[in-house]
Amino acid sequence: MYVGRFVVVGPEVGAYRVSSRSFPNREITAREDALTVGPTEDAPETDNPYVSYNCLRVVETPTGGTAAFGNGSHVDPIAEKLELGYPARDALAESLLALDYEKDDYDTPRIAATIDAGNDGEALIGTVRKDAVLVETVDEPTLVATYEKDAPEPFAFEAETAAEAAREAYGLEFEHEVCAAGVALTDDGFETAIENGE
Secondary structure, X not given: OOOOOEEEEEOOEEEEEXXXXXXOOEEEEXXXXXXXXXXXXXXXXOOOOOOOEEEEEEEOOOOOOEEEEEOOOOHHHHHHHHHOOOOHHHHHHXXXXXXXXXXXXXXXXXXXXXXXXXXXXXXXXXXXXXXXXXXXXXXXXXXXXXXXXXXXXXXXXXXXXXXXXXXXXXXXXXXXXXXXXXXXXXOOEEEEEEEOOO
């Protein structure tokens, strides 16, 4: 089954995976303040605005710190609102609504999730589709994808560390895996990991 890009999040751990039929030549790289999806060196040139973006950011917030991750440029305004002290629910809902679904040939939904260090790993997941905006607090691993599974649903996800989350997301039996990022809340804050399938 092809579900496109997806996030999965449960209290204290989460992952984001790029799955793509159209732009498979991408990888995730670590930058100073973000994990970024971008083209590989051998990727054909494209002017598609949805190919490169920060997919995961960990920011300092009034509650201690929050991880925000998702499938596009909306991750940045979510992170910025969290830094300003917005509750995660508001940061997700306002950013998803403001940027709306992707205006491509498929009306691709935007998806995102947060994990809040200051609220015992409280996790939220959200999506904006052509017909809805959904933001939910989760207390068990929950997945939302751009296609087929475009509403949050409980999902079996066993990872406990960032590296396990990235590997598990990358290895799921959904078609056309490209790369994945994992994040986990630890006693020392957030850890992140990358799986580029190499």
